[in-house]
Amino acid sequence: xxxxxxxxxxxxxxxxxxxxxxxxxxxxxxxxxxxxxxxxxxxxxxxxxxxxxxxxxxxxxxxxxxxxxxxxxxxxxxxxxxxxxxxxxxxxxxxxxxxxxxxxxxxxxxxxxxxxxxxxxxxxxxxxxxxxxxxxxxxxxxxxxxxxxxxxxxxxxxxxxxxxxxxxxxxxxxxxxxxxxxxxxxxxxxxxxxxxxxxxxxxxxxxxxxxxxxxxxxxxxxxxxxxxxxxxxxxxxxxxxxxxxxxxxxxxxxxxxxxxxxxxxxxxxxxxxxxxxxxxxxxxxxxxxxxxxxxxxxxxxxxxxxxxxxxxxxxxxxxxxxxxxxxxxxxxxxxxxxxxxxxxxxxxxxxxxxxxxxxxxxxxxxxxxxxxxxxxxxxxxxxxxxxxxxxxxxxxxxxxxxxxxxxxxxxxxxxxxxxxxxxxxxxxxxxxxxxxxxxxxxxxxxxxxxxxxxxxxxxxx
Numbered sequence: 001x002x003x004x005x006x007x008x009x010x011x012x013x014x015x016x017x018x019x020x021x022x023x024x025x026x027x028x029x030x031x032x033x034x035x036x037x038x039x040x041x042x043x044x045x046x047x048x049x050x051x052x053x054x055x056x057x058x059x060x061x062x063x064x065x066x067x068x069x070x071x072x073x074x075x076x077x078x079x080x081x082x083x084x085x086x087x088x089x090x091x092x093x094x095x096x097x098x099x100x101x102x103x104x105x106x107x108x109x110x111x112x113x114x115x116x117x118x119x120x121x122x123x124x125x126x127x128x129x130x131x132x133x134x135x136x137x138x139x140x141x142x143x144x145x146x147x148x149x150x151x152x153x154x155x156x157x158x159x160x161x162x163x164x165x166x167x168x169x170x171x172x173x174x175x176x177x178x179x180x181x182x183x184x185x186x187x188x189x190x191x192x193x194x195x196x197x198x199x200x201x202x203x204x205x206x207x208x209x210x211x212x213x214x215x216x217x218x219x220x221x222x223x224x225x226x227x228x229x230x231x232x233x234x235x236x237x238x239x240x241x242x243x244x245x246x247x248x249x250x251x252x253x254x255x256x257x258x259x260x261x262x263x264x265x266x267x268x269x270x271x272x273x274x275x276x277x278x279x280x281x282x283x284x285x286x287x288x289x290x291x292x293x294x295x296x297x298x299x300x301x302x303x304x305x306x307x308x309x310x311x312x313x314x315x316x317x318x319x320x321x322x323x324x325x326x327x328x329x330x331x332x333x334x335x336x337x338x339x340x341x342x343x344x345x346x347x348x349x350x351x352x353x354x355x356x357x358x359x360x361x362x363x364x365x366x367x368x369x370x371x372x373x374x375x376x377x378x379x380x381x382x383x384x385x386x387x388x389x390x391x392x393x394x395x396x397x398x399x400x401x402x403x404x405x406x407x408x409x410x411x412x413x414x415x416x417x418x419x420x421x422x423x424x425x426x427x428x429x430x431x432x433x434x435x436x437x438x439x440x441x442x443x444x445x446x447x448x449x450x451x452x453x454x455x456x457x458x459x460x461x
Contacts, residue, residue, distance in 0.1 A: 003112050004158050008035065017042055017076035021053055024083055027156035028105050033060040042070040080104055083149070083174040103178075106148060106171065109155045110181035115145075115165040118297060121176060121212045122189025122225075124343045125290045128282075129189050130170040131317050132294040135310045140302045142166050149175060173208040182215035187223045187297045189290070191230040192342045206230060216240055223296045225289075226251050243299070245292035247285065255296040257288060265299060275308045282316040284350025319451040321350050321433070324458050329428025332458045335435040336451030340364070341371040344437035348378040355379055355431040358418045360386035361438030361450075368392050371437055372399035376407055380430075383422045385412045388438040414443070415450070419457045 016032055017040040018025045025041075033039045040063040047054050047066055054064060071091035078101045081092065092102050110117065118137075120130040127150055134146040145161055147154040148169035154161075161167065169183065191209050213222045213234065220240035225231040227246045235242055244254035255265050261277045274295065277288045295307055316322065317337075324332040338344040344359065357379045368388070372395035375382060384392055393409055396402060412418035422432045434454045436447075444450040 003114060007108075007112055011037075011078065014038075014077040015040065015075070016078050016080070017074065018080045018082075019043070019071070019085055020082035021050065021057065022082060024105055024153050025080065026053070027153050028080065029057065029062060030060065031156045033057075033062055039063070040065055040076055042066075042074070044068065044070050074098075074100060076100065078103065080108075081178070083172060085174075087174075087178045104175065105153050105155045106169075106175045107179055107181070109158060109167075110179065110183075112158060113154075113161060113167055114158075114163050115161050115167055116185075117167045117169055117183035118185045118187070119148075119169050119171050119183030119212055120187045120189065120297075121171045121173070121209055122187075122231075123192040123340060124346060125189040125286060125293075126170050127337065128287065128317055128320055129187060129290045129294050129297075130168055132290060132310065132314060133187070133297055134168040135314050136294060136298045136302045136307055137166055137168060139306045139310055140298075142301075144168055171212060173205055176211040177204070177208040179211045180215060182211065182213055182220070184216075184219075185221045185223070185297055186213040186216065187293050188212060188225065188231045188234065189293055190225045190228040190342075192228075192340070210234065210237070213238055221297075223254065223293060225293065226254070243296045245289070245296045247289045247292060255292040255299075257292065263288070263292065263295065265295060265304075267299070272304065274304050275311060279308065280311045281314055282321070284321060284346065286346035286350065287316075319447060321347055322451070324455050325461075327423075327461055330423065330426045330430045330432060333431065333433040334451045334454055334458075335433050336440070336447045336454060338435040338437060339439045339447055340366060341368055341437045344435045345371060345374045347433060347435045348374055351378070351431055351433070353429075353431065355433055356381040356383070356422045356426060358383045358385070358412075358415075358422055358432070358434045358454075359392055359437050360384045360389040361436045361443070362441040363387045363391070364439050368395035368437070369398070372396045373401055375399070376401045376405035379407060381408045381410070381422065381425075383410050383412055383418045385414065385418050386436070386438060387442045392437060415453055416457055419454065419461070423461065 015038045018029050019042050021041050021043055029039055041057055042065045074095045081102055081104050096102055118133055120126050130150055134144050137144045143165040145167045149172040150170040216239050218239055222238045223243045224234055226244035227248050244251040246256045250256045258264050263274045265272050280291055319334055319336040322334040324334050335347045338347050368391050375396050376399045410421050412421050440447045440450040
């Protein structure tokens with residue numbers, strides 16, 4: 001791959017450092033080490049905590065700088081920032097002042113990628129939307145490279161990417177904040193308060209999301225959620241083709257749901273009914289919305305009958321209202337991805353009955369007031385755990401409809417007890433859903449680990 005080969009030639013002899021050896025970095029570290037570069041891993045964890053990963057890195061000849069001072073006196077030429085680290089970290093700022101290049105795996109992939117890119121971001125729904133788009137494109141016959149925030153680094157496979165392929169990439173605000181390249185096609189599912197523990201304020205968070213389209217040119221395409229005030233406000237700044245999607249109202253150009261529940265697409269060339277929302281295999285109105293955004297994104301690249309086939313057959317993504325097991329007529333669902341109030345609200349509306357909800361976790365400093373009335377309306381028993389339990393309970397009790405809701409609130413010390421309390425007294429026909437409305441970092445490494453632990457517990461009942 002000519003562009004990547006030229007890049008490797010340009011940085012020959014440079015010392016590379018990766019901050020963290022997590023999912024987004026490990027394959028990159030292996031690749032550069034195997035190509036003969038001097039690679040350092042800087043990680044806050046101890047040698048013991050890194051375990052087998054540290055053993056492998058040392059076998060590859062990677063230098064390890066570990067512990068509390070892992071960012072002090074950086075002496076490398078190029079530093080790859082982990083997505084979860086603040087771009088404005090003072091040690092990184094100091095490194096930049098010393099002419100050290102600070103970049104990221106995703107920044108470099110965008111700069112060097114030989115094929116066209118579809119990028120997806122949003123506060124909620126971005127992983128499912130990205131997965132639907134990838135399914136559409138694969139079913140149409142394209143070679144698709146799916147990755148980014150969805151769990152796979154793409155830079156390590158860049159030598160396999162051909163010009164006629166497509167990269168379908170999910171991007172978080174942490175990745176976008178430092179991006180200076182935008183994808184050929186951009187989809188923003190929605191924007192609501194999130195990750196305010198990591199961003200200076202809501203303005204910084206919104207500005208990070210803007211980077212998905214901010215560097216596009218006139219030949220690009222952007223798809224925005226017309227029903228979300230923040231995403232709708234982005235429209236005057238879009239340089240290329242602009243499409244919308246809306247679950248509640250028709251749009252002038254884009255995908256929408258008509259009054260009869262039909263998914264429709266409107267373009268300057270005309271309007272077309274595609275299929276009824278009841279044909280979508282994965283449950284929930286929010287997934288209807290995810291399909292609308294995905295359809296508008298790939299319109300012109302994927303045939304309508306292909307879209308319909310995917311809607312009929314796509315079973316969803318792990319940890320997103322994922323059916324786990326039925327015991328004595330009680331159904332368990334894993335919605336561990338619901339790490340914000342808005343995501344949990346969407347999950348609650350996916351069910352046609354009042355459910356038993358397990359919620360709580362790490363505090364991202366986002367407001368829980370909007371969650372309160374919906375919990376009172378849609379939940380019969382609320383099991384709370386983690387650091388946000390008091391905030392969620394306060395928001396629920398402050399809701400105007402709490403008094404007449406009949407809602408039962410109980411507290412658990414951990415996931416094991418939470419599942420036990422949720423199942424206690426549950427009757428045939430009940431639904432129990434892990435829908436935390438919070439991040440996982442107080443007890444788990446990430447939402448995937450949290451969701452799998454929940455499933456292990458449920459499957460052991």
